[in-house]
Amino acid sequence: MQTELVKKGMWAVITGASSGIGESMARELGREGVNLILVARRLDRLQILGAELKDKYQIEYQAIDADLSVPQETKRVFERATANGRMIQVLINNAGVGVYGPFMHYDVEQYSKTIQLNVTALTELTYYFVGHMQGHGKTSYISNVGSIASFLSVPYFSVYCATKHFVKEFTQTLNFELRKSNISVTLIAPGGTYSEFTEHSGQILKKSAHASMMSSELVARIGMDGMFKRRRYIVPGFLNSLMVHFPRFLPAKWMLALNDLAMRGAVDYKK
Ligand SMILES: NC(=O)c1ccc[n+]([C@@H]2O[C@H](COP(=O)([O-])OP(=O)(O)OC[C@H]3O[C@@H](n4cnc5c(N)ncnc54)[C@H](OP(=O)(O)O)[C@@H]3O)[C@@H](O)[C@H]2O)c1
Numbered sequence: 006m007q008t009e010l011v012k013k014g015m016w017a018v019i020t021g022a023s024s025g026i027g028e029s030m031a032r033e034l035g036r037e038g039v040n041l042i043l044v045a046r047r048l049d050r051l052q053i054l055g056a057e058l059k060d061k062y063q064i065e066y067q068a069i070d071a072d073l074s075v076p077q078e079t080k081r082v083f084e085r086a087t088a089n090g091r092m093i094q095v096l097i098n099n100a101g102v103g104v105y106g107p108f109m110h111y112d113v114e115q116y117s118k119t120i121q122l123n124v125t126a127l128t129e130l131t132y133y134f135v136g137h138m139q140g141h142g143k144t145s146y147i148s149n150v151g152s153i154a155s156f157l158s159v160p161y162f163s164v165y166c167a168t169k170h171f172v173k174e175f176t177q178t179l180n181f182e183l184r185k186s187n188i189s190v191t192l193i194a195p196g197g198t199y200s201e202f203t204e205h206s207g208q209i210l211k212k213s214a215h216a217s218m219m220s221s222e223l224v225a226r227i228g229m230d231g232m233f234k235r236r237r238y239i240v241p242g243f244l245n246s247l248m249v250h251f252p253r254f255l256p257a258k259w260m261l262a263l264n265d266l267a268m269r270g271a272v273d274y275k276k
Pocket residue numbers: 020021022023024025026027044045046047048071072073074075099100101102103122150151152153194195196197198199200201202203205221
């Protein structure tokens with residue numbers, strides 16, 4: 006007989022909780038009585054969100070301002086999150102950035118920061134928290150937010166796509182390695198989602214883009230549901246879940262041309 010999971014009173018760490026999908030995930034978990042450690046650079050937003058959820062759902066929260074594109078910040082976040090013997094049972098590596106446009110259109114520093122945040126910080130936080138979760142032995146969950154770009158290679162989005170491919174390979178491999186342990190590791194791979202990502206990635210959405218865009222709330226709900234079901238990966242949205250299988254059937258060169266065509270039809274980049 007399966008025992009029902011008690012989420013109330015658990016502690017979760019969410020990176021990138023100040024907007025978009027991360028904020029919606031915080032709302033989802035808060036509603037279920039999960040205590041929250043909210044991480045991002047905009048502390049004011051984290052504090053407003055934490056206070057609102059505390060008031061609504063009688064949960065506890067802590068806001069940690071951290072720029073995860075700066076080396077060593079992950080260690081500080083881990084130490085603050087686990088201070089005073091606090092046991093973390095959920096880690097969501099959601100913070101991520103990427104810029105769209107010709108490779109030479111952006112500074113090299115932007116690419117370095119993207120890799121540091123999307124790859125290095127995600128790996129380091131997973132490392133620290135897997136050790137912590139193995140130590141306390143309670144049922145635990147890690148979600149890493151990739152993208153449908155984890156499965157598809159999109160021209161003019163080369164560095165972002167490469168980081169999200171890393172997230173997929175890392176997450177799915179670790180999922181297998183830890184499958185018999187107290188920790189499940191899930192890849193959440195959204196497609197186009199309304200959030201601040203469009204603005205920060207230098208994208209300008211064309212009319213046709215809106216046909217396939219999802220809300221952050223829906224992506225978060227599907228993601229959190231799948232995470233607690235210990236799924237290996239989740240691709241929210243029917244069209245998205247279909248699209249990620251295309252590379253199995255088409256040659257890589259065709260896929261690149263197709264993705265380029267589809268992306269250009271849906272978005273432009275800020276010149
Ligand atoms: N929106 C989409 O279409 C889409 C599609 C597929 C995958 N995703 C993925 O979904 C995740 C969430 O993105 P979103 O769509 O919700 O975009 P968003 O609204 O721009 O949210 C990004 C979050 O990451 C945080 N962040 C950015 N840089 C950071 C840094 N250096 N250190 C710490 N936190 C940082 C931001 O907070 P601060 O600015 O306050 O630091 C914000 O909370 C990302 O991994 C993204 O790649 C998004």
